[in-house]
Amino acid sequence: MNQNETPLFDALLRHAARQPVQFHIPGHKRGRGMDNRFRSFVGDNALSLDLINIAPLDDLHHPTGAIKHAQELAAEAFGADYTYFSVQGTSTAIMTMVLATVGPGEKILVPRNVHKSVLTAIILADAHPIFLHPEVDREFGISHGLSVETVADALHRHPDARALVVINPTYFGIAADLARIVEIAHSVGVPVLVDEAHGVHTGFHPELPLSAMEAGADMAATSVHKLGGSMTGSSVLNVREGMIDPRHVQVVLSMLTTTSTSYLLLASLDVARKELAMFGRDRIGYAIALANRARAEIEQIPGLTCMDKRQLGGSATYALDPTKLTISVKDLGLTGYDVERILREDYNIEVELSDLYNILCIVSWGDSEDDVAALVTALREIAGRFRPREMKEHAPVTLPSMPELRMTPRSAFYAPTEVVPLQESVGRTMAEMVMVYPPGIPILLPGEIITQDNIDYIEANLRAGLPVQGPDDPEIRMIKVVKQDS
Numbered sequence: 117m118n119q120n121e122t123p124l125f126d127a128l129l130r131h132a133a134r135q136p137v138q139f140h141i142p143g144h145k146r147g148r149g150m151d152n153r154f155r156s157f158v159g160d161n162a163l164s165l166d167l168i169n170i171a172p173l174d175d176l177h178h179p180t181g182a183i184k185h186a187q188e189l190a191a192e193a194f195g196a197d198y199t200y201f202s203v204q205g206t207s208t209a210i211m212t213m214v215l216a217t218v219g220p221g222e223k224i225l226v227p228r229n230v231h232k233s234v235l236t237a238i239i240l241a242d243a244h245p246i247f248l249h250p251e252v253d254r255e256f257g258i259s260h261g262l263s264v265e266t267v268a269d270a271l272h273r274h275p276d277a278r279a280l281v282v283i284n285p286t287y288f289g290i291a292a293d294l295a296r297i298v299e300i301a302h303s304v305g306v307p308v309l310v311d312e313a314h315g316v317h318t319g320f321h322p323e324l325p326l327s328a329m330e331a332g333a334d335m336a337a338t339s340v341h342k343l344g345g346s347m348t349g350s351s352v353l354n355v356r357e358g359m360i361d362p363r364h365v366q367v368v369l370s371m372l373t374t375t376s377t378s379y380l381l382l383a384s385l386d387v388a389r390k391e392l393a394m395f396g397r398d399r400i401g402y403a404i405a406l407a408n409r410a411r412a413e414i415e416q417i418p419g420l421t422c423m424d425k426r427q428l429g430g431s432a433t434y435a436l437d438p439t440k441l442t443i444s445v446k447d448l449g450l451t452g453y454d455v456e457r458i459l460r461e462d463y464n465i466e467v468e469l470s471d472l473y474n475i476l477c478i479v480s481w482g483d484s485e486d487d488v489a490a491l492v493t494a495l496r497e498i499a500g501r502f503r504p505r506e507m508k509e510h511a512p513v514t515l516p517s518m519p520e521l522r523m524t525p526r527s528a529f530y531a532p533t534e535v536v537p538l539q540e541s542v543g544r545t546m547a548e549m550v551m552v553y554p555p556g557i558p559i560l561l562p563g564e565i566i567t568q569d570n571i572d573y574i575e576a577n578l579r580a581g582l583p584v585q586g587p588d589d590p591e592i593r594m595i596k597v598v599k600q601d602s
């Protein structure tokens with residue numbers, strides 16, 4: 117196949133050039149029926165590609181033409197047997213992986229720090245989650261992936277599990293020994309589903325961790341939009357045939373997908389795949405070099421520590437994506453959220469996320485030397501302003517404990533509920549989800565028994581101004597729990 121081709125984008129361009137009279141949706145008709153300010157800002161070119169699944173443009177739900185060809189090229193580029201495009205982000209690709217492999221009452225092994233889409237799918241499937249402890253980094257206060265030992269032990273205790281979910285690499289760019297995890301899971305007939313939201317680029321540069329497909333995984337939900345150059349909301353689901361039936365996967369994905377699929381998003385996947393396949397190695401090499409220079413400079417700033425290869429060592433911390441700059445700010449006596457706010461308000465810099473202890477900055481081939489220099493200068497100034505007065509010798513790092521599951525997430529979600537003050541909820545069964553977003557990792561899930569430790573962690577995040585989300589009450593003073601007698 118010729119990876120320089122972009123069959124879907126080309127089909128759209130050919131179609132737009134013909135300027136057909138359009139008696140179909142979208143009703144804005146190439147922007148003419150739209151708000152003028154929006155139209156002139158976005159531009160007629162983009163709006164002329166905002167089309168629907170008419171015959172010349174193929175149909176994502178039953179591809180036979182340009183979309184099929186574009187997906188085949190993507191499969192070759194990602195080393196998959198089949199690749200399916202998603203216009204609903206990696207969340208829908210993840211839900212597809214879960215719903216295509218587990219059914220009601222069936223066990224699925226999942227790391228506790230999974231994205232909420234895994235849990236949503238578990239509720240929809242009425243599956244029985246077996247939560248596994250990810251490795252924890254006490255210095256940075258973050259969770260990594262699963263160790264080989266944890267996976268082996270879980271498979272030994274639950275040989276009837278229908279699937280294993282792995283996050284690889286994590287948001288912070290840490291990858292586990294995925295090839296070994298896959299080998300162990302396959303030896304007992306369990307397929308491996310990889311949340312590869314943060315790893316689209318991994319297969320395109322030798323200095324990066326192995327991609328899910330390179331490691332032999334069965335499916336991978338991969339955010340092309342996050343680090344691969346396509347538009348927000350566009351992702352792929354990569355599938356290896358063998359333990360998985362690709363046709364069934366396609367049916368499930370179609371069930372979860374809108375019938376109004378955005379062609380702008382689809383075309384952006386087509387061109388991003390071409391860029392990755394043709395020029396990925398050079399582009400990623402540039403991003404790695406840029407990030408490594410920034411890391412070296414940030415390390416020189418008193419009070420700041422950057423995650424790097426020193427954090428590697430175990431099977432859960434096996435490899436690092438150096439383009440992720442995880443910067444611990446706790447020794448400045450500030451939270452990551454404080455630093456995020458200062459960077460925004462005083463320096464016009466936006467970071468990817470912050471938590472109690474860190475900020476995360478993502479470096480890509482879209483960044484310039486000047487962008488990185490601006491970040492380093494700002495961090496140096498902030499450290500100068502705060503460190504002398506407020507530095508703490510050993511700021512304690514805490515992470516929430518993993519609660520016990522009293523009933524399945526689905527039974528708790530649909531059980532009769534009542535609303536109680538968060539502070540008075542110890543021992544009750546949670547009926548909604550509480551998580552910090554980003555990164556969307558749960559603190560409490562439906563079905564779990566609430567502990568004081570969880571409440572303290574929620575309070576600490578709220579006090580720091582971090583985005584705790586999920587419950588009906590946005591202030592999280594009250595939460596929904598399963599009624600006492602149900």
Ligand SMILES: Cc1ncc(COP(=O)(O)O)c(C=O)c1O
Binds near residue numbers: 283
């Ligand atoms: C680990 C992880 N998985 C899945 C997702 C969902 O990806 P998307 O936003 O493309 O739906 C995210 C989003 O941040 C994520 O961090």
